[in-house]
Amino acid sequence: xxxxxxxxxxxxxxxxxxxxxxxxxxxxxxxxxxxxxxxxxxxxxxxxxxxxxxxxxxxxxxxxxxxxxxxxxxxxxxxxxxxxxxxxxxxxxxxxxxxxxxxxxxxxxxxxxxxxxxxxxxxxxxxxxxxxxxxxxxxxxxxxxxxxxxxxxxxxxxxxxxxxxxxxxxxxxxxxxxxxxxxxxxxxxxxxxxxxxxxxxxxxxxxxxxxxxxxxxxxxxxxxxxxxxxxxxxxxxxxxxxxxxxxxxxxxxxxxxxxxxxxxxxxxxxxxxxxxxxxxxxxxxxxxxxxxxxxxxxxxxxxxxxxxxxxxxxxxxxxxxxxxxxxxxxxxxxxxxxxxxxxxxxxxxxxxxxxxxxxxxxxxxxxxxxxxxxxxxxxxxxxxxxxxxxxxxxxxxxxxxxxxxxxxxxxxxxxxxxxxxxxxxxxxxxxxxxxxxxxxxxxxxxxxxxxxxxxxxxxxxxxxxxxxxxxxxxxxxxxxxxxxxxxxxxxxxxxxxxxxxxxxxxxxxxxxxxxxxxxxxxxxxxxxxxxxxxxxxxxxxxxxxxxxxxxxxxxxxxxxxxxxxxxxxxxxxxxxxxxxxxxxxxxxxxxxxxxxxxxxxx
Amino acid sequence: xxxxxxxxxxxxxxxxxxxxxxxxxxxxxxxxxxxxxxxxxxxxxxxxxxxxxxxxxxxxxxxxxxxxxxxxxxxxxxxxxxxxxxxxxxxxxxxxxxxxxxxxxxxxxxxxxxxxxxxxxxxxxxxxxxxxxxxxxxxxxx
Numbered sequence: 001x002x003x004x005x006x007x008x009x010x011x012x013x014x015x016x017x018x019x020x021x022x023x024x025x026x027x028x029x030x031x032x033x034x035x036x037x038x039x040x041x042x043x044x045x046x047x048x049x050x051x052x053x054x055x056x057x058x059x060x061x062x063x064x065x066x067x068x069x070x071x072x073x074x075x076x077x078x079x080x081x082x083x084x085x086x087x088x089x090x091x092x093x094x095x096x097x098x099x100x101x102x103x104x105x106x107x108x109x110x111x112x113x114x115x116x117x118x119x120x121x122x123x124x125x126x127x128x129x130x131x132x133x134x135x136x137x138x139x140x141x142x143x144x145x146x147x148x149x150x151x152x153x154x155x156x157x158x159x160x161x162x163x164x165x166x167x168x169x170x171x172x173x174x175x176x177x178x179x180x181x182x183x184x185x186x187x188x189x190x191x192x193x194x195x196x197x198x199x200x201x202x203x204x205x206x207x208x209x210x211x212x213x214x215x216x217x218x219x220x221x222x223x224x225x226x227x228x229x230x231x232x233x234x235x236x237x238x239x240x241x242x243x244x245x246x247x248x249x250x251x252x253x254x255x256x257x258x259x260x261x262x263x264x265x266x267x268x269x270x271x272x273x274x275x276x277x278x279x280x281x282x283x284x285x286x287x288x289x290x291x292x293x294x295x296x297x298x299x300x301x302x303x304x305x306x307x308x309x310x311x312x313x314x315x316x317x318x319x320x321x322x323x324x325x326x327x328x329x330x331x332x333x334x335x336x337x338x339x340x341x342x343x344x345x346x347x348x349x350x351x352x353x354x355x356x357x358x359x360x361x362x363x364x365x366x367x368x369x370x371x372x373x374x375x376x377x378x379x380x381x382x383x384x385x386x387x388x389x390x391x392x393x394x395x396x397x398x399x400x401x402x403x404x405x406x407x408x409x410x411x412x413x414x415x416x417x418x419x420x421x422x423x424x425x426x427x428x429x430x431x432x433x434x435x436x437x438x439x440x441x442x443x444x445x446x447x448x449x450x451x452x453x454x455x456x457x458x459x460x461x462x463x464x465x466x467x468x469x470x471x472x473x474x475x476x477x478x479x480x481x482x483x484x485x486x487x488x489x490x491x492x493x494x495x496x497x498x499x500x501x502x503x504x505x506x507x508x509x510x511x512x513x514x515x516x517x518x519x520x521x522x523x524x525x526x527x528x529x530x531x532x533x534x535x536x537x538x539x540x541x542x543x544x545x546x547x548x549x550x551x552x553x554x555x556x557x558x559x560x561x562x563x564x565x566x567x568x569x570x571x572x573x574x575x576x577x578x579x580x581x582x583x584x585x586x587x588x589x590x591x592x593x594x595x596x597x598x599x600x601x602x
Numbered sequence: 603x604x605x606x607x608x609x610x611x612x613x614x615x616x617x618x619x620x621x622x623x624x625x626x627x628x629x630x631x632x633x634x635x636x637x638x639x640x641x642x643x644x645x646x647x648x649x650x651x652x653x654x655x656x657x658x659x660x661x662x663x664x665x666x667x668x669x670x671x672x673x674x675x676x677x678x679x680x681x682x683x684x685x686x687x688x689x690x691x692x693x694x695x696x697x698x699x700x701x702x703x704x705x706x707x708x709x710x711x712x713x714x715x716x717x718x719x720x721x722x723x724x725x726x727x728x729x730x731x732x733x734x735x736x737x738x739x740x741x742x743x744x
Contacts, residue, residue: 137666179658180666180690237666238687385671392678429670429686432677490645490668 003524004415007580009057010075016052019572019585020083020261021268021355029356032084036361037351039203039210041164042087049080049091050120058094060101060422064113069419070308074253078574081257082264082582085365086209088254093161095250096125096169099243100187102424103231108187115167115189124165126156126188126217127240134378136171136183136237141219143172143184149225150174150186155201157216160372163200164213166190171236183236186228197222208364242427245318246311247373248326252304255333256297258366260575262337263293265355265362266344267569281566286343291558292541294565294575296336299538300329301577302517303510306412306437312419313411315426320386320435321509327379328506330370337363377499384494384502386430391483393433394476402443409440413513413520415578437512438476444515445469461536464553465515468539472511475546479504504546511542517577528564529577537561630708634676634699641675642695655695666690680711 001008018025027045035042049055057073059065067073080088100112115121132138141154152172162168168188175182190198201216231239270280270290280286307325311318341348344359351357370376397405411417448466451457479501518535528534536556543552565575573579628636635655643650646663653662659669669689677684684706685691692698702708 179660179693180669180687181693238690382667385667386674389671389674389678430674432674432683488645489647490664490671492665 002578002580004578006069006072006415007075007578009072010079011580013052013054013076013079014581014583017079017083017583019583020358021585023356025583027080027083027087029083029358032086033351033356033358033361035084036086036210039205041211041213042084042090045084045087046091046122047120049087054091055094055116055120058097059113059116062421063101063109065117068421070250070311070422071305071415071419074250074256074304074308075578075580077250077253078257078260078576079582081254082260083257085254085258085362085369086211088257089209089368090122090161090212092250092254093122093124093165095247096123096243098246098424099169099185099230099239102242102427103185103235103239104187105227107227108230111189112167112187119166121167122161122165123167123169124159124161124217126159126162126168126170128156128158130155130157130216134375136240137178137180139171139173139183141170141172142176143170143174143186143224145174146223149223149228152186152188152198152219152222152224155216155218157201158204158214159216161213162215162217163203168217169230170219171240174233174236180237181234183240184233185230185236185239186224187230188224188228192225192228193222206368208361208367210364238429241429242424244374245315245322245427246424248379249304249307249311249318249322251369251373252300252307252325252329254369255330255366256300256304256576258362258369259293259297259300259333259336261358262340262362262366263290263297263575264569265359266290266293266340267565269344269347269354271566271569280343287562288558289339289343291561291565293336293340294561295534295538295541296332296339297575298534298577299510299514299542300332302514302538304329305415305577306513306517309415309419310412310436312422313408314434314436315423316428317431317434317436318427319429320383320390320431321437323374323379323383324506324509326374327370327376327383327503328510331376332510334366334370337366380499380502380506381492381494383505384498385490386433387502387505388483388488389430389433390435390438390505391433391480394439394480395484396433397439398442405436405440406443408436409443409516410520412436413516415521416524435509437509437516440516441469441473441476441512444512444519445473447519448515456530457532461532461556464536464556465518465532465539467553468511468536468543469515471543471547471552472508472515472539475504476508479508507542507545511539514538514542521577525577526579528560531560533558533560534564630703630712631699633712634702634708635695637676637679638672638695638698641672645672653695655699658693659689659695660693664689669693679715680706680708681715682706682708682711 002011017027020027020029022028023030026048054076056066057076058067060067077088077092080091094116097112097116100108127136129140131140141152141156143150143152152170156170166189168190170186170188171183172186173182174184198217198219201218204214206212206214267290270286273280281290303325307321310321341363347354348359351360411419448469451462514535518532522530533556537558540552540555568575568579572582572584574582639650639653639655642648642653642662642664648662664672670686673684673686673688689698692701
């Protein structure tokens with residue numbers, strides 16, 4: 001088992017699901033591609049996950065479940081997502097339960113926990129409307145106060161699991177005069193409704209995740225009791241936005257699972273295919289593409305895992321962190337999948353060739369991740385509104401409270417430390433200019449300098465890491481200076497250049513996450529991680545987005561990265577800074593691997 | 603300092619340039635109102651004379667997320683930690699200023715801050731009418 005306990009659930013789930021390349025496994029590529037072709041909802045797969053009791057990991061221990069850590073959560077969502085995003089996205093709709101764990105009454109928490117555990121209950125989030133997109137305040141769905149409760153009227157669309165779910169979290173207008181306090185949030189339990197007062201809209205045919213229950217829900221004078229309202233009347237938008245901070249950051253786990261499969265199946269091809277007397281992998285260009293894809297995964301890993309832990313340590317900064325991660329990880333890994341498709345050649349486009357056509361399914365399914373729960377534009381907008389404050393706060397805090405900052409960074413990034421219990425009530429609508437990852441960059445540089453005497457480190461590699469970190473700091477200072485000197489206007493007509501600036505901020509944040517991750521885990525994530533060649537190459541790769549290649553230190557030899565990639569592929573380990581054991585792939589017929597050594601349940 | 607704003611009509615008397623000379627006379631409520639009017643004028647490209655303190659801020663095009671960010675600016679100025687939903691719960695300049703004075707030691711905060719930052723005229727207006735003005739004319743390599 002992996003030395004880090006928070007990866008045990010993911011490993012156990014992996015072993016029990018088995019090798020996805022074996023058609024006899026649960027959630028095998030063959031099976032999920034067939035389901036997708038038939039556009040069929042993966043009912044049996046979800047039932048299997050319920051029976052495995054994975055749903056218990058969505059309920060905090062304080063509410064009677066097994067959830068203790070978002071890092072653990074991210075790891076098992078990657079396990080589902082590397083096989084099938086349709087199933088993973090359907091199953092993780094349970095995550096809306098966090099609205100109740102954060103803002104619900106004890107009675108609501110109890111009801112929902114029982115619904116999830118005892119009834120294999122599913123839920124959906126009914127926020128968006130046909131006419132309003134991301135503009136939640138413009139909601140046309142009304143909740144009119146009547147004796148004992150409210151009458152709901154209107155339609156929500158498009159909604160994932162709208163038809164199948166038993167609980168629908170509805171954002172509805174309780175104050176017709178409008179504004180930020182005009183919305184309230186309701187936990188609508190369908191079993192308590194008069195079936196004549198609500199209806200479902202037909203399944204929507206989609207580009208990817210074709211088997212999903214993508215549909216909608218409508219209400220006509222539908223009575224819901226007062227006890228179904230979450231939080232105070234008028235608190236709907238506030239909880240909706242705070243809930244999004246959680247789900248947005250964790251959406252990254254879907255992309256990372258998908259990226260793992262895209263790279264793995266491409267490697268299956270590149271290692272087996274011979275051209276001009278050698279394998280595709282042995283040819284420099286495809287090899288570079290695959291190595292770079294691996295680096296992209298490692299970069300995103302540092303951002304995602306850091307954020308997953310950060311929730312427990314500094315939830316008050318998550319209006320920034322979640323926007324960064326949701327934007328950066330999903331779009332970076334979308335590009336990564338496109339990049340490796342070139343190596344796969346024509347096969348990337350075939351629905352039934354090479355590993356059951358899983359690659360084209362990944363391309364289609366993965367495309368929605370950067371769109372749902374707040375699109376790329378929504379996330380960048382949320383971030384750019386905060387940039388001035390972030391810059392001001394960085395200048396104000398410069399050199400102050402360094403010990404506390406260092407302690408928070410260690411808690412966020414040291415994977416061998418356990419995290420405090422997540423407290424959703426500490427989420428804030430804005431971060432008051434705080435972003436420890438970038439605030440701690442100068443601190444990281446000092447730490448890097450102190451490593452110069454470390455005999456275990458290659459001086460060239462260390463020099464590159466230090467040089468690129470210094471470059472990050474330079475870029476950050478330039479960014480801050482521009483922001484401090486600039487004027488600003490509110491509104492929705494922000495210039496495209498501002499969006500570019502927010503993207504730049506995300507890149508710097510991701511790069512700094514890589515540096516922190518390395519500094520805090522050099523002694524317990526294995527030799528490949530400790531040597532830091534991957535970090536030097538990741539930082540250079542990120543620097544290419546804001547500096548021309550010729551101005552940067554030249555690329556160090558990436559042979560160690562290529563060898564690690566091959567090794568992880570051969571040993572069936574996750575492409576990750578935490579390469580936990582996946583189900584072993586063996587030639588078909590070797591059924592011994594179907595037996596799990598890591599059963600968690602009886 | 604006194605509360606004396608019952609007949610006070612910033613929309614009639616305020617312009618960002620006038621404010622500097624008034625600061626020694628203004629009550630905390632007035633000072634906050636003036637600051638909000640000048641911020642709103644600056645950041646939504648409005649004439650401060652057209653901003654009425656009794657009107658909901660949304661009327662001027664300030665959406666719910668902008669309102670949260672504006673609280674951040676207010677915190678910066680007063681060096682106080684305020685509820686992030688302040689302008690959601692008190693959606694006019696008048697209500698927000700009154701609430702602040704009732705619930706926080708604003709008088710002390712105002713004594714500590716550089717009143718100039720609240721009342722200086724908007725920085726030289728860049729050519730662009732939206733976004734961070736002339737930012738992109740000043741930096742290169744975007």
